[in-house]
Amino acid sequence: MASDPLAPDAWGVHRVWLDAADEKQVVADETVERLRRLVGEPPSDVDETAPVVVRRGGLLDTGPVEVTLESGTTIDLEDKVPDDFPLGYHWCTTPSGLRRRLVVSPGRCWVPEDQQWGWAVQVYGARSRDSWGIGDLRDLRRIREWAQRQGAGFLMVNPLHAVAPTLPQEASPYLPATRRFRNPIYLCVEEVPEADPTDSELAQARHLNSLDVIDRDAVWRLKDAVLRRAFSSRLDHPARPAQPPDMPGSTRAWGTWCALSLEHGPDWREWPDDPPDPPEEEVAYHCWLQELLTEQLEAAAGGLTIIQDLPIGVSGSGFDAWSWRELLADGATVGAPPDLFNAQGQDWGSPPWVPWRMKADNYDAFAQTIRGTIAGAGGLRIDHVMGLFRLWWVPGDGGAKDGGYVRYPSDDLLDIVALESARAGAVVVGEDLGTVEDGVQDSLAEHGMLSYRLLWFEDDDPAEWPELAMAAVTTHDLPTVAGLWTGADFEDQKEWSGLALKKAREAAKPLLERLRRDGLTKRATPEEATLAAYTQLARSPARLLCASLEDAVGEIRRPNLPATVERPNWSLPLRVPVDELETCELAAEIARVLREAAVTPATSGTPR
Numbered sequence: 001m002a003s004d005p006l007a008p009d010a011w012g013v014h015r016v017w018l019d020a021a022d023e024k025q026v027v028a029d030e031t032v033e034r035l036r037r038l039v040g041e042p043p044s045d046v047d048e049t050a051p052v053v054v055r056r057g058g059l060l061d062t063g064p065v066e067v068t069l070e071s072g073t074t075i076d077l078e079d080k081v082p083d084d085f086p087l088g089y090h091w092c093t094t095p096s097g098l099r100r101r102l103v104v105s106p107g108r109c110w111v112p113e114d115q116q117w118g119w120a121v122q123v124y125g126a127r128s129r130d131s132w133g134i135g136d137l138r139d140l141r142r143i144r145e146w147a148q149r150q151g152a153g154f155l156m157v158n159p160l161h162a163v164a165p166t167l168p169q170e171a172s173p174y175l176p177a178t179r180r181f182r183n184p185i186y187l188c189v190e191e192v193p194e195a196d197p198t199d200s201e202l203a204q205a206r207h208l209n210s211l212d213v214i215d216r217d218a219v220w221r222l223k224d225a226v227l228r229r230a231f232s233s234r235l236d237h238p239a240r241p242a243q244p245p246d247m248p249g250s251t252r253a254w255g256t257w258c259a260l261s262l263e264h265g266p267d268w269r270e271w272p273d274d275p276p277d278p279p280e281e282e283v284a285y286h287c288w289l290q291e292l293l294t295e296q297l298e299a300a301a302g303g304l305t306i307i308q309d310l311p312i313g314v315s316g317s318g319f320d321a322w323s324w325r326e327l328l329a330d331g332a333t334v335g336a337p338p339d340l341f342n343a344q345g346q347d348w349g350s351p352p353w354v355p356w357r358m359k360a361d362n363y364d365a366f367a368q369t370i371r372g373t374i375a376g377a378g379g380l381r382i383d384h385v386m387g388l389f390r391l392w393w394v395p396g397d398g399g400a401k402d403g404g405y406v407r408y409p410s411d412d413l414l415d416i417v418a419l420e421s422a423r424a425g426a427v428v429v430g431e432d433l434g435t436v437e438d439g440v441q442d443s444l445a446e447h448g449m450l451s452y453r454l455l456w457f458e459d460d461d462p463a464e465w466p467e468l469a470m471a472a473v474t475t476h477d478l479p480t481v482a483g484l485w486t487g488a489d490f491e492d493q494k495e496w497s498g499l500a501l502k503k504a505r506e507a508a509k510p511l512l513e514r515l516r517r518d519g520l521t522k523r524a525t526p527e528e529a530t531l532a533a534y535t536q537l538a539r540s541p542a543r544l545l546c547a548s549l550e551d552a553v554g555e556i557r558r559p560n561l562p563a564t565v566e567r568p569n570w571s572l573p574l575r576v577p578v579d580e581l582e583t584c585e586l587a588a589e590i591a592r593v594l595r596e597a598a599v600t601p602a603t604s605g606t607p608r
Helices: 029-039 137-150 199-209 216-235 249-264 280-301 319-323 355-360 364-374 410-424 440-446 481-486 488-497 501-515 526-537 578-583 585-597
Strands: 016-018 024-026 052-055 065-068 074-077 088-093 099-105 116-121 154-157 305-310 332-336 378-382 390-395 404-407 427-430 451-454 469-472 544-548
Touching: 029 390, 029 404, 052 410, 099 410, 116 137, 116 305, 116 585, 137 154, 137 280, 137 578, 137 585, 154 378, 199 216, 216 280, 249 280, 249 319, 280 305, 305 364, 305 427, 364 378, 364 410, 378 410, 410 427, 410 440, 427 451, 440 451, 481 488, 481 501, 481 526, 488 501, 501 526, 526 544, 526 585, 544 585
Parallel strands: 052 099, 116 154, 116 544, 154 305, 305 378, 378 427, 451 469, 469 544
Antiparallel strands: 016 024, 065 074, 065 088, 088 099, 332 390, 390 404
């Protein structure tokens, strides 16, 4: 019987793959060879020693084992995991003495029983009148309180992960230094008990808040100065500890990396081979900032679900790559193949995990990444969730179009996501936009992971969309309704990406047709067009209905225009201050439409 040409080889590399139009694409021989070298040769016993990931009631392929639970209790199992077996990360020992990780998962993520609606928030851009030049966690709290008064059930935010503490600051929230810790630029300095900004610093903060483009470097320079004084005051206060009383090893490692990056530069690959230990006070300072972030995020959430975004990867120069360098492919980055939106493909700049090395690590790094992003907020959106199945690797000596797909152990990874979701009571959304292979969406549904449905992408009426999904009009990478309707987004594309105006208008025709499917006329105002879009969205049975704050305030600029460098992506403040959202009539109308749609609970269970 002939082998499946779409199947990966022994290295997990796909020689043949299907594009978005279901056309077969063949990877060049030299690319396949480069990818094999990058993946490397796994140990001969990698599968025999890999973690055993199983669900309650599932069969064990190890034979009889002695299991040491997370609690320390020891249990003997034959060939099956009981239906009431404790969920978690255990250890099992075979009769031959081989010790392996045993991961017991529920197999399904936590899913809210009722339909809910909420707002998508770019936190950095959501400034109040008294912000310090950038939206912060106090502003997020104000948005949450406003949303709760409207009846919203969740907020979805951009990645809040930390970048290097050096200058210049990385603007893209999708290229962080770590996916385990948060960015202290989001701290509200005035709510730190020991902080005592001077009149001059307050005046500078107000000036930064008046700028049309967020100046992250100036914001962080100012906040860092005030926070360092506050930390020094804390050291001098006998009633307050100089650092968190229980500083886990990973938190201390983060503080160490921050201190070293300030001494030797933000790229650990350029550090001395054996740098001396940094001053303990500097390490403790960065750990303290994480303690503050945990407290302020908890206050911002206030019990409401905050869906946090998990980027597809991290900076190769950052903390996670430094900590887990043995797990990453040296000489490759991840991206996307050529498609209708980008003929050259995309290179996102993050080094990929090597699949067999993830197994050898007992999936610990992956579990920490999921857990760290979920922590404290109750929701997770996985950017480019197809990366749990296969990832487009771009060799360092070629462009994005010269890459190929590498296969990942998706069944294990999805079960680990389900375990972390169940433990945290956190809803999980998989961003499945772009080139999606057969079976991915079925697998997401099986695991209780919400798919992603956008009005801009779907030909079907929203009433026909699946229930097990998050439904939205647009995303941070796509036009706002006002930007599309007025043509301002076409001009933006022409100015910053060099795309011909005619081509931009042609590409937008399907979007406009979907917007007009209820009879919206060309004479409609941008506000009427926006409300029409969300009236359509309200027909969706999707478990989560999500509206963007950009649409709510009539913003014509999208937060990010992909494949542009000079445009101030991820640095555009919302045109209406957070403390004036209460008076925004369009926001109130969108909230009313979605609130009325979500009054009737959606049925629980499998997708339609």
